[in-house]
Amino acid sequence: MLRFAHTGFLWGLAAIPLFILFFGWLSQWKKRAIASLGDKHVVKQLMPAVSSSTPWIKFALFLLAYASLITGLADPQVGSKMEEVKRESADLMILLDVSNSMLSEDLAPNRLENARRAIAQLIDNLHNDRIGLVVFAGQAYVQLPVTTDYSAAKLFLNTINTNMVPTQGTAIGAAIDLGIRSFDFKNGTGKSIIIITDGENHEDDAISAAKDALEKDVTVNVIGVGSVDGAPIPMYYNGQKSGFRTDSTGKPVVTKLNEDMCKQIAAAGNGTYVRASNANSGLNIIMDQIAKMQRKTVSSKSFRDFEDRFQFFLGLALLCLVAEFFISNKKSSRLSKVKLFEVRS
Incomplete structure (x- = not known):
């Protein structure tokens, strides 16, 4: 070649x-x-x-x-060898919470940035598995379809912020449903969803959505970001922090990690729940569980060792x-x- x-x-x-x-x-x-x-x-x-x-x-x-x-x-370069390469692949869909509460700073530098860094590290450690990305707040959107293009995945990851979803809220159930629809169930590979959220679900029945996913052989794992004590939600103007969000009485709105909700969603989806911290994102524990998933062997011919x-x-x-x-x-x-x-x- x-x-x-x-x-x-x-x-x-x-x-x-x-x-x-x-x-x-x-x-x-x-x-x-x-x-x-x-x-x-x-x-x-x-x-x-x-x-x-x-x-x-x-x-x-x-x-x-x-x-x-x-x-x-x-x-000019010549492919000196052509060999059959066998790959074992699974499909992962990451559901990332981008609601305003993810800007809270109880995880340094904030919940969202902490999650983005963890996902970037996950992508760096992937080899053959396919990965997709859904962002959600009050609504859910596919940010990246399932793909093996890890460079594109990191490129899309860098563009994520809390302003990309116009409707605020935390619709975890809608995100799970969209994640399920984004999978290709004909390829026969194992499939898993990883939700990264603070668990403040106010929009729908996330537990029922996780059960629906399990019926389709899709496990649902949850990484909880935030602290149980909570933290105020900062506001920004022209890139600078301008104070904190307040309620109708003028008191700062404190957002807390709803750990019970996260555990219930993971249990309903036969997955694992991990609480993230500044020292550990929890993704390594989730990936240890995902490594046990069913993988389909894919054979392909490819040129390698291109010589100048x-x-x-x-x-x-x-x-x-x-x-x-x-x-x-x-x-x-x-x-x-x-x-x-x-x-x-």
């Missing part, structure tokens, strides 16, 4: 037809210039040492050198340029003495 590491350089090959047109025009111009001096046979006898073929040879060497240089800069071949093309370009430099426009005195078709009497 052949590929180019820097395909943009290949556009330079488009200049070759221009070089050919320019050389053809230049050759015609020289012929007209010589013809203007007099009879071409007489003029040719006045310049016996000038060769008419060497310019074409030098130009051909120049074109070959140019094409080789451009090809070398594009870095640019050095051959750069070497050929240098060789052609050196040869072009040493070829003279004059006829060789030795070759001119050789008369292959001279008839001797």
Whole structure:
């Protein structure tokens, strides 16, 4: 299998037809210039040492050198091996709470940022498993469909904030339902949902949703973020903290981790509940449980060990340029003495 590491350089090959047109025009111009001096046979006898073929040879060497240089800069690579790779895969869907309460700072620097860092570490430790991402507050949205593109997953993760869901609240049940619908149940792989939330569910029946997931062989795991003592919810203006959210009486709104709700959801989904802390996100414990899930072996053929071949093309370009430099426009005195078709009497 052949590929180019820097395909943009290949556009330079488009200049070759221009070089050919320019050389053809230049050759015609020289012929007209010589013809203007007099009879071409007489003029040719006045310049016996000038060769008419060497310019074409030098130009051909120049074109070959140019094409080789451009090809070398594009870095052609050859896949030296093709082998069958077997992968064992499972599907994970992470449901991340992005309600305003996730800005509370009882986990440093705040609950949401703590969760994002944990998910990023999880992605770094994945190999073959597919991962998807749902964000939810008062409503749930698929932020990233299930995929093995971990770079895209981290890119989407970096864009998550509490302003991306217009309706505030904590609709955990809706998020679970959406997570279930996002799975491909035809591929036969084990499936699991990981919910990261403070558990303040005010919108729907999350426990029933977790039971529905279990009926479809999807386990539901929960990571609780926050403290049972709670913390106020900060407000921001132009990126700067401007105070805390207050209730109708003017007192700061304190949000607490609803650990009982989190435990009930995990129990209903036959999953694991872990409480996150500043020292431990809890994802490693969840992943130990997920490692026991059913995985489907997927076979695929792939090229690997791509080897660079640019050095051959750069070497050929240098060789052609050196040869072009040493070829003279004059006829060789030795070759001119050789008369292959001279008839001797």
